[in-house]
Amino acid sequence: MTAIDPTAHLTAEQIEELGRELDAIRDEVLAARGEQDAAYIRKVISAQRKLELASRGVLLFSIFPPAWLLGTAGLSVAKIMENMEIGHNVLHGQWDWMRDPKIHSTTWEWDHVSPSEQWKHSHNELHHTYTNVIGKDNDLGYGIMRVDEDQKWHPLHLGQPLWNLVNACFFEYGIAAYDLELGKNLHKRRRRNPEFRARAKAVGRKIRKQVLKDYVIHPLLSGPSFLTTLAATFTANLVRNIWSHSVIMCGHFPEGVQVFERRSVEGETRGQWYLRQMMGSANISGSRAMHFMTGNLSHQIEHHLFPDLPSNRYAEVAVKVRALFEKYELEYITGPLPKQVFSAWHKVFRLSLPNKKPKIKTPAREKELVAS
Amino acid sequence: MVTTPLLPSDYLDLVSPLRAGADLRGRIEAVHPETADAATLVIRPGRGWRRHTAGQYVRIGVDVDGRRLWRAYSITSPTDRQDGRITITVKAIPDGQVSNHLVHRARPGTLIRLDQPTGDFVLPHAKPAKVLYLTAGSGITPVMGMLRDTEVDDVVLVHCAPQPQDVLFRDELHGLVADKKLRLTEVHTAMDGRLDVARLGELVPDWAERETWACGPAGLLDAAEEHWTDNGVRERLRTERFRPRIVVAGDGGAVTFSTTGKTVDADGATPLLDIGEEAGVLMPSGCRMGICFGCVTPLKAGAVRDLRTGEITEAEPGVLIQTCVSAAAGPCDIER
Ligand SMILES: Cc1cc2nc3c(=O)[nH]c(=O)nc-3n(C[C@H](O)[C@H](O)[C@H](O)COP(=O)(O)OP(=O)(O)OC[C@H]3O[C@@H](n4cnc5c(N)ncnc54)[C@H](O)[C@@H]3O)c2cc1C
Ligand code: FES
Numbered sequence: 207m208t209a210i211d212p213t214a215h216l217t218a219e220q221i222e223e224l225g226r227e228l229d230a231i232r233d234e235v236l237a238a239r240g241e242q243d244a245a246y247i248r249k250v251i252s253a254q255r256k257l258e259l260a261s262r263g264v265l266l267f268s269i270f271p272p273a274w275l276l277g278t279a280g281l282s283v284a285k286i287m288e289n290m291e292i293g294h295n296v297l298h299g300q301w302d303w304m305r306d307p308k309i310h311s312t313t314w315e316w317d318h319v320s321p322s323e324q325w326k327h328s329h330n331e332l333h334h335t336y337t338n339v340i341g342k343d344n345d346l347g348y349g350i351m352r353v354d355e356d357q358k359w360h361p362l363h364l365g366q367p368l369w370n371l372v373n374a375c376f377f378e379y380g381i382a383a384y385d386l387e388l389g390k391n392l393h394k395r396r397r398r399n400p401e402f403r404a405r406a407k408a409v410g411r412k413i414r415k416q417v418l419k420d421y422v423i424h425p426l427l428s429g430p431s432f433l434t435t436l437a438a439t440f441t442a443n444l445v446r447n448i449w450s451h452s453v454i455m456c457g458h459f460p461e462g463v464q465v466f467e468r469r470s471v472e473g474e475t476r477g478q479w480y481l482r483q484m485m486g487s488a489n490i491s492g493s494r495a496m497h498f499m500t501g502n503l504s505h506q507i508e509h510h511l512f513p514d515l516p517s518n519r520y521a522e523v524a525v526k527v528r529a530l531f532e533k534y535e536l537e538y539i540t541g542p543l544p545k546q547v548f549s550a551w552h553k554v555f556r557l558s559l560p561n562k563k564p565k566i567k568t569p570a571r572e573k574e575l576v577a578s
Numbered sequence: 579m580v581t582t583p584l585l586p587s588d589y590l591d592l593v594s595p596l597r598a599g600a601d602l603r604g605r606i607e608a609v610h611p612e613t614a615d616a617a618t619l620v621i622r623p624g625r626g627w628r629r630h631t632a633g634q635y636v637r638i639g640v641d642v643d644g645r646r647l648w649r650a651y652s653i654t655s656p657t658d659r660q661d662g663r664i665t666i667t668v669k670a671i672p673d674g675q676v677s678n679h680l681v682h683r684a685r686p687g688t689l690i691r692l693d694q695p696t697g698d699f700v701l702p703h704a705k706p707a708k709v710l711y712l713t714a715g716s717g718i719t720p721v722m723g724m725l726r727d728t729e730v731d732d733v734v735l736v737h738c739a740p741q742p743q744d745v746l747f748r749d750e751l752h753g754l755v756a757d758k759k760l761r762l763t764e765v766h767t768a769m770d771g772r773l774d775v776a777r778l779g780e781l782v783p784d785w786a787e788r789e790t791w792a793c794g795p796a797g798l799l800d801a802a803e804e805h806w807t808d809n810g811v812r813e814r815l816r817t818e819r820f821r822p823r824i825v826v827a828g829d830g831g832a833v834t835f836s837t838t839g840k841t842v843d844a845d846g847a848t849p850l851l852d853i854g855e856e857a858g859v860l861m862p863s864g865c866r867m868g869i870c871f872g873c874v875t876p877l878k879a880g881a882v883r884d885l886r887t888g889e890i891t892e893a894e895p896g897v898l899i900q901t902c903v904s905a906a907a908g909p910c911d912i913e914r
Pocket of ligand 1: 653671867
């Protein structure tokens with residue numbers, strides 16, 4: 207909880223009214239959703255597959271530098287599309303309404319070392335329900351970093367800029383470890399837990415398949431280009447990891463984003479839940495291409511309000527949501543990617559040190575409001 | 579391995595959706611209007627298609643407003659059609675989602691999903707000597723498939739439709755009559771009133787000696803079953819229903835689809851199949867009328883009511899229900 211509650215001016219009444227207005231926005235999209243949306247996601251999937259195939263084809267000749275550059279760039283973009291606009295959103299159930307078993311959250315598997323099933327649990331159920339609640343939402347610093355003044359400082363946090371950089375480079379492994387709750391589960395007693403072992407095995411199998419494809423089979427198929435293709439797939443994975451890590455950091459870490467106390471979400475109403483999502487997320491502004499490459503997570507606020515609306519609709523939803531922010535005098539946190547990335551990194555550095563001044567106690571009234 | 583996490587077929591589908599080994603699909607290649615509210619669709623099935631038997635139906639999965647919906651349609655083309663294509667003939671019913679889409683909005687070139695042909699509303703191997711077809715409305719479709727496929731020496735068709743212009747395949751039927759291949763009685767119900775099955779003998783004196791195939795609305799089929807039973811010749815009558823016979827409804831409840839992780843409120847009259855589909859859950863389905871068992875799903879908790887009989891089934895380990903004819907009877911949890 208940051209010192210001043212930016213929602214303190216809202217009455218309980220107003221918060222519920224805000225909830226109803228957001229419900230209405232959601233219903234409008236549900237009513238309009240149809241053939242064009244379905245055509246959109248099919249087109250994206252088809253384009254992604256063609257781009258990936260073509261890039262991997264070019265990489266068979268990666269021994270020639272122009273082929274390496276072209277193939278690596280194409281494969282990086284394809285992998286980003288696959289994880290962000292397609293994988294993340296399909297796994298959210300954004301396209302379940304189409305009832306196409308090939309594009310459904312229960313059948314989709316993504317190009318990522320964390321198996322869909324586990325990611326869906328930790329992301330959809332935990333992170334999206336407990337967004338920015340200290341102690342409940344592990345996305346807050348991924349359990350390795352301190353991202354709010356209210357989180358207790360520990361000397362280990364001194365190294366957090368470094369952890370964050372390593373996490374960015376190997377982000378998909380970070381996520382797999384995080385989905386497994388490795389930190390918690392590596393204790394001796396828990397390690398033997400059969401459920402954990404089964405999940406760890408599933409991750410192991412997924413990693414093996416991913417590694418075999420990217421670092422053995424594809425390079426082998428490239429013959430004399432073995433080494434250069436290996437470097438290319440490694441680079442593409444690295445680019446994808448750093449990109450998605452940056453986008454995701456921008457969603458909840460930039461300065462101004464609120465975090466909440468465990469107690470404050472008990473007995474939360476629909477309106478209060480919406481309000482927490484609004485205050486706990488930040489957007490990225492930019493061109494259509496930029497929104498696309500972030501999997502529309504640049505509309506993080508809208509995504510958190512309506513996680514299962516199709517991603518291609520967030521842009522139009524954002525206009526209406528932003529108007530509500532203005533109406534209720536709330537701060538809509540957004541900015542271009544470099545600014546937001548800088549802001550998030552700045553926080554990571556700042557909070558690696560203990561709080562400067564003694565923390566101002568949260569005024570009682572405000573706590574009441576969020577908790578009531 | 580090369581394509582993980584996808585399968586090679588995911589890539590092949592991009593270029594060759596109808597190839598052998600692919601999920602069975604079909605391409606709508608032409609749409610011919612038949613009457614004001616009916617049309618025939620010419621479909622090129624994928625390579626995996628197995629030849630049908632006249633009278634059978636095919637299930638098709640069509641995207642209507644982006645949503646995949648599955649329905650059954652009788653095949654109206656003969657089994658030996660030279661170009662390998664099949665036809666179905668669809669009549670748009672008021673507010674019908676799929677039928678209206680197919681009749682009024684389907685475009686040539688559209689890909690649809692197909693299932694293998696199925697159904698036992700077919701002629702026996704040994705051709706019967708005397709046949710009666712009794713049909714109404716769109717119920718003529720499976721019979722048209724048989725008429726086009728198999729010549730029988732002595733065949734009578736009694737067909738009901740509101741007015742002459744509503745009779746499907748009218749020109750072709752009259753052509754068969756002219757060639758002496760068919761005796762036809764049209765009952766125009768808007769003028770003559772409904773066919774009284776008990777008085778069928780006035781139209782077809784030897785009806786009881788004929789092997790009979792009947793297809794049409796529930797009222798007609800119920801009356802026919804009664805009449806044939808009363809006359810002790812029930813085994814000569816085969817019927818094809820397009821909809822289940824619903825008799826009961828009760829209180830509904832909250833339905834949880836535990837695999838997908840969704841919970842929705844359901845009334846006591848709507849089949850769980852429809853409820854699940856509406857919620858975006860992947861529900862397997864087949865005939866949608868309780869005969870094929872293509873929709874069976876484990877019931878994990880709670881109770882459901884069979885809409886045909888009113889019978890209540892409660893959850894127990896291993897209990898399976900047919901979602902197309904079961905509705906919620908209180909809160910329940912089904913494994914989808
Ligand atoms: C074995 C089999 C073969 C079939 N063959 C054909 C065929 O050759 N040609 C054809 O046109 N149809 C055929 N049908 C019916 C077809 O499968 C659909 O039920 C029909 O097209 C209506 O679907 P819909 O999506 O348009 O209606 P829906 O949107 O599902 O239903 C709209 C409304 O109409 C009611 N309704 C549903 N079906 C019917 C019906 N048959 N008659 C009257 N009211 C109904 C519903 O209860 C609902 O209130 C067949 C059905 C079966 C089971
Ligand atoms: S779909 Fe055929 S029995 Fe339910």
